[in-house]
Ligand code: SF4
């Protein structure tokens with residue numbers, strides 16, 4: 001088993017829309033919030049680098065006109081000077097965010113380098129054309145019904161071609 005590593009790209013945070021609502025501020029950096037997906041209330045502590053902009057966001061959230069389409073989570077922030085995003089409450093983000101896994105398996109090449117990730121039922125993300133061809137020809141046709149059986153069959157096929165499959169936890 002490999003450990004899941006989040007590279008903090010922020011794609012899942014955007015795709016969920018405004019899944020986190022800030023309900024109340026109780027100090028300069030601390031907020032009561034609600035996760036709308038599981039309806040769980042949690043307290044969040046904002047990274048000092050984002051203290052001012054989150055406070056502004058909280059003040060403005062009540063001004064949005066009715067019917068305004070949901071935006072991303074209010075704690076998803078652009079890194080200054082870069083094109084990446086970061087969670088402003090990463091250490092205190094809600095359980096639903098902590099437990100989210102955007103891929104369920106990594107694939108390693110002969111050198112032990114990660115060369116592919118499996119997302120969803122059986123979708124492969126890779127830059128390795130040989131792996132992609134192998135996947136399309138031999139893995140995609142395997143029924144996805146039993147995940148344990150599927151993982152075993154896929155691992156065996158990959159091993160025959162010099163790859164190693166590691167489910168993530
Ligand atoms: S869980 Fe995945 S999609 Fe979400 S921020 Fe981390 S790497 Fe990106």
Ligand code: SF4
Nearest residue numbers: 013073075076087097
């Ligand atoms: S709390 Fe953090 S991890 Fe969760 S959706 Fe918002 S930005 Fe993403």
